[in-house]
Amino acid sequence: MKHWVKNGVVYQIYPRSFQDSNNDGIGDIPGIISRLDYLQELGVDMIWLSPIYDSPLVDNGYDISDYYNLLPDYGTLEDLKTLVNELHRRGMRLVMDLVINHTSNEHPWFIESAKSTDNPYRKFYHWQKGKGRKKPNNWMSLFGGSVWEYDETTQEYYLHLFAKEQPDLNWECKELRSEIKKMIRYWLNLGVDGFRCDVINLLSKTPGYPKGKLHLIRGHEHFINGPQIHKYLKELKKEVFDQYDAFTVGEAIFLKPEDALAYISFDNQELTMVFQFDHMSADNFFKWFIRPFKPRRLMNALTKWQDTINGKGWNTLYWENHDQPRVVSRFGDSERYHYQSATMLATVLYFQQGTPFIYQGQEIGMTNPQFTDLSDYQDIETHRIYWLGKRLGLSHKRMMKKIIYMSRDNARTPMQWDDTENAGFTEGKPWIKVNPNYPEINVRNSLANPDSIFYYYQKIIALRKQFPIVVEGSFKELLPKHQKIYCYLRDYDGKKLLVIGNFSDKDLAIPDLNDSDLTKGKLILQNYPQTSEMLKPYEARVYLFD
């Protein structure tokens, strides 16, 4: 396992919403460069950029039309090279998004492939004849509806697991695989240090496209962890990533920790790490099927991943990204205990074993914007779901309630830098509305206040670097039945580290922790000015036992 991945902290940037430098309302690479000092002050080591490749932006860049060039909105290749140099000069690294399960329907490969059934690019995608007047099978898209789209020209269907503008690539095709490898090498040669691999466990589909079983995502058993997935990933690793010492973090949907080891165990490392989703369902059955948040469900998911992966592979630690709502709005209390709950959440997650990922704005406690107008949402998934819900007879009110809570745009509003117009993100018209709470929640305020969420994050990062136990220690949950308190012990080299967090807005008594006598530990982090017998609302503490 690479030392710098294990010990590093990654900061995710959503380029469109981070910092605009030329006032067209769209974040860009020069904007990112202008904020590197800020990121360095926070203490992060790597930045991951959501896609900046050329794209018609149906899914904000997760629909790529040219793998080799950037979307002009974001800047030029020269700008990107400057960013790489600026990062490397600071001892930091660059992680790019790699979207290789599908392309845009405007990618030249797809345009070619749609021309005729004997076009040389036909086999780059999944083209199928219908069954009589029916679609080839009953599989369902992750954005809702069928995965099959009919195309008049050749009177066949093509498969898309996401929007119809995102046709899936056919990984069985050897020529396609070599094109992808060539493209990855191109970016590695340019100095990129690693990749976040979009929906990577979807690459392989069961040959013959058999009918899917009854399920929320019908057909998933034929495209999640499909039959050839490990072959494809081993090939990429051996022929490309290993040649450059690059690391990979794969987004893996519906993955169980037991199955994760096939991807990430230290002895094969097809991928360096994966993003899992189990803890993200603490408040839903599946995304839009929302249920009340239960801390115990969240703790169980986190503990299970720690217990299963510990010693055999390496975890990722994340609360937010461009697909998830803001964590303080979701698992904390953004109104009454904004500081306390944001810092408690950071504490209980980032002292676990794994590499931390921080999403832009999380470090200042950005919240869901609560837009009540559907037209304020730009995200394709949000609009698809609204439309689907309405078709199923759900009311506007009911759908808006879901969207306000769960929409991906909750995390995509512009970064809040200061209290000037548009939060200092742009002097133009931002591509998506700014969260109206920017006059209070912004970077300038955070930096001016020694007791801000920002400085708490900075401290966590510094402690991870100071004490090897935070990176290396084993993991054991101490109160596995408690509904509101998350408490665990790390153990390494004769030392112990105890982390405890209160997931409620009440004072709670600390239960007996067996052999861990808190009075013997040294308190190295806390989110209240004083500690008492009780745990205060959303209180978090970290003790070190030498």
Ligand code: GLC
């Ligand atoms: C991943 C991305 C998401 C995108 C989808 C399709 O889940 O994180 O934003 O919509 O893949 O590419």
Ligand code: CA
């Ligand atoms: Ca711009």
